Amino acid sequence: MxxxxxxxxxxxxxxxxxxxxxxxxxxxxxxxxxxxxxxxxxxxxxxxxxxxxxxxxxxxxxxxxxxxxxxxxxxxxxxxxxxxxxxxxxxxxxxxxxxxxxxxxxxxxxxxxxxxxxxxxxxxxxxxxxxPASDATEVTFSVFSCADYPLGFFNAYAEAAKRDSHFAIHLGDYIYEYGTGSAPTDPIIQNLKRFADHANETLSLEDYRKRHALYKSDPDSKTLHAKMPMIAVWDDHEVSNDNYKDGAQGHDPATEGLYTVRRTAAIQAFHEWMPIRTGADKLKIYRSFDFGRLVSLHMLETRNIARDKQIAITELAGLEGAAKQASALAEYARADRQMLGAEQLAWLQQKMSGSQATWQVLGQQVLMARMESPVSVLSVLNGDSRDPAAQQRGLEAINAYLTAKAKKAAGAPLTSTETALLNPAINPKIGYNLDAWDGYIAAREAVLASALQLNKKLISLAGDTHNGWHSDLTLMGLANAALANVKVGEEFATPGVSSGGFEEYLPGFTPAQVKSLFENIVDDLRWLDPSRRGYLKMTFTATEAKGEWIFVNQVLSRTYSADLGHTAPFRAAKKAVAPDVFI
Ligand SMILES: [Fe+2]
Missing domain, CATH: 2.60.40.380 (Purple acid phosphatase-like, N-terminal)
Structure with missing residues (x-):
């Protein structure tokens, strides 16, 4: 029986x-x-x-x-x-x-x-x-983020399982909370028949369980998980879009109930369905791993514990009037504006201080590098302006700024307008995405200053944007002007597994234009791929840290090809700022 x-x-x-x-x-x-x-x-x-x-x-x-x-x-x-x-x-x-x-x-x-x-x-x-034991000579990671099930196949997971690494790192958006109604109406996407499991966004524990089950039913997800251990943190979509400690852009209490109830359900499901070591406080998922004396990997939590509410770019760029801009600027510059919170920051400082590893690696959600663009560009081109006329105005603003910059570099005479464009007091540079560390400048400065003070080789691994990036990490000099633009480390950011990138946000630009504008405008950016999906492979030895961006040619079929799109070693020197040439 x-x-x-x-x-x-x-x-x-x-x-x-x-x-x-x-x-x-x-x-x-x-x-x-x-x-x-x-x-x-x-x-x-x-x-x-x-x-x-x-x-x-x-x-x-x-x-x-x-x-x-x-x-x-x-x-x-x-x-x-x-x-x-x-x-x-x-x-x-x-x-x-x-x-x-x-x-x-x-x-x-x-x-x-x-x-x-x-x-x-x-x-x-x-x-x-x-x-590995302390005598390890090499460690490799496959780094992922942003796998939106309805938008495509998880070919990046399949490819990483084929190519192998020692460990997988997932930086969040492992699931998306959206309902079927939010999938693009594009017939190609519709034909994939990878529908969300119900009409509305996930709210209850049962909803989040079903959503995790849907993602783990994917054959390529199963293959990857069976092939290598994963070290995972959540980003926003494991709960709700652009969340912070008290709420989320994607959550409406009037129709979706108390945010904390939703978050508790989402966090419970995450701990049930992910191979993470669950502690007494399910929100505190920050933790460290030592890979011999090569790498200390510090996985951070930047969403639910301490993050202050995001600042609106339209307010900071002055599009909603002087009063709102002044209050946004005050919040932007506030010295105790939080991303990690005091307790997590102290923990990180103590972990970095005590580590004997050559490389101090932050595994975290959002871009840490300074993705700063002039307000003259951001005021006409931001996440809220996808219509063709706005895109055209953005293109003109970029051309005007880069032309002024190139003329100055060449020693050519500038018009008064061009002089103003290059004057940071008139046309300051701010981050284009204030949901990332660019919206939390004091908190970022605290992390980078700690690494500098401890004389550690710092690398940030980031996800969130769905695009591949390689950047210098530099200080702004907020507490000490002498440290402005001093390089502390580098950031290697992974493209999305299937979620859409800049081609979705900047439809009026070709990928080559997006690449060129960012690489030329953003001082600390070394390289960008704005249009392809895939993953990032990181290799660490005692003398080298290397990023390899592996791209799949499509996510709309499980039949795909993959290639190594870019390789970049960690470099001690800062990016050389060359005269700008825009396509
Ligand atoms: Fe994402």
């Missing part, structure tokens, strides 16, 4: 199994259970340490909703003839039938295989890897 417990019976049985384990007995739970169990969402591993790793799966009886009593196994081989860690874990309704376990007793720098079993039902086999 099947061993098929109710939850209460199971808890009783579990105590006896624990006792059996403690006394050296044999684990027997589920081993004779003939009831079929589905592992519909594959397996995943994550948050590796040198001696342990989180293993994840979803397990549910094909009929009924009773808890499923599983055995997990970690082995040296795919035949599981040499098991090094095993135990028991239960999937039940209280976690949406997901399970996570911290598999202990592993060795540093080793590849393992793992699976879950319940009687004759066996999950797919996953490959995991522990953090």
């Amino acid at each position: 099947a061993i098929h417990f109710t939850r209460r019976e199971f808890i009783v049985k579990l105590s006896s199994v624990s006792a059996a384990v403690a006394s050296g007995g044999v684990l027997s739970a589920c081993s004779d259970d003939p009831l079929p169990v589905d592992f519909n969402y594959g397996v995943a591993s994550g948050d590796p340490l040198t001696d342990r790793i989180i293993l994840w799966t979803h397990a549910k009886y094909q009929t009924g909703s009773d808890p499923v009593n599983l055995i997990y196994q970690v082995a040296n081989d795919t035949a599981f003839s040499s098991i090094v860690s095993s135990g028991q874990v239960t999937s039940g309704a209280e976690t949406g039938f997901t399970v996570k376990v911290d598999a202990l007793g592993l060795s540093a720098g080793k590849t393992y295989f793992y699976r879950f079993l319940c009687g004759p039902s066996i999950s797919p086999i996953g490959q995991a890897r522990t953090l």
